[in-house]
Amino acid sequence: MKIDILASGSAGNCIAITVGEKTILIDAGIAKTKIEKALMNVNIRPDQVEAVFITHAHGDHVKGLPFANKYGIPVYAGADEWESIKSVDDDLKCSAFKENGVYESFMFDMGEMAVIPFGVHHDAREPLGYKVLAGNKQVSICLDTGHVDAAMLSAMADSDIYVIESNHEPRMVEASSYPNSVKARIISHIGHLSNHQTAEALSKLVQGNGEQIYLVHLSDKNNMPALAAMTVKRELLKKGLTVGKHYELEVV
Structure with missing residues (x-):
């Protein structure tokens, strides 16, 4: 598992997690072209990105979501958070849902990577953190x-x-x-x-x-x-x- 923090702070947030040849992004809070450049700077092609997971809808976390539209990448967010996100094509929108109070996991690469949302406390509709599991490695991401x-x-x-x-x-x-x-x-x-x-x-x-x-x-x-x-x-x-x-x- 490889972690690349492409941007961090009030000007924008974007984190790349790569397992093998596949990458997911946590947040897309910098401009689309900056995401593309930042990915290339760490030897990741934009078309390697499998999914984008959004913590919440504030601009410094979603500014670059047209990146997902350009490459046809599914975007995941809390179900209620979509009310505040307007920049993603409808067919790319995916929602995190709870069952018995626990968020369901998202599986990628035939189960080789799992992404598990968890609730956090921020002034947004449904803000999330994420735990990513791949092989014997686990990474937890807790932003705002x-x-x-x-x-x-x-x-x-x-x-x-x-x-x-x-x-x-x-x-x-x-x-x-x-x-x-x-x-x-x-x-x-x-x-x-x-x-x-x-x-x-x-x-x-x-x-x-x-x-x-x-x-x-x-x-x-x-x-x-x-x-x-x-x-x-x-x-x-x-x-x-x-x-x-x-x-x-x-x-x-």
Whole structure:
């Protein structure tokens, strides 16, 4: 399994996951031509993309969906989220549905890759995170969410790779020039994860088995990469876990 984070942050988000010759995208939040170029830069042809999975309908996650129309790629999103997505051809729309409160898995390449949605907490109609399983590898992707609950921790447990939002430092948000309404949205339970919230979630998930952590969707005004990394390292050190020995960490 190969992970390429093609774009991350408020300007756009797009993650490529490749197994063998097949690739799926999580979000398409940069322009169509930029997705094509970013894929080629990591040696992935656009026609290798099997599916696009959308976390939610905000512009920095769906801006480049005409890419899917161009190549006839199916796009998956929460059933209610389609009410906010207008840029996908009808025949390419696929919905995630729950059965007995649990999202159904999507299977690709005759069962060699499975994508399992899980609910998150953001100011959208039906925001999702995703766990991708292929062979003996698992990757969990959790982008915009205001908090991480027990159900999310259960959905992400036992992953080899965690791609998770570490959006802001609350003190920087409070000191920012943002209107109070925007500040309140960011730090709300349906806003974005703070560094400390992310670190707490990872401390419950990471077991020290060599997991790879990618911190993504950092605010360019209300966070610093070194601060995000330090917060996670300190929290995991409380469990006796050291970066480079028990896990790997990269801030994107």
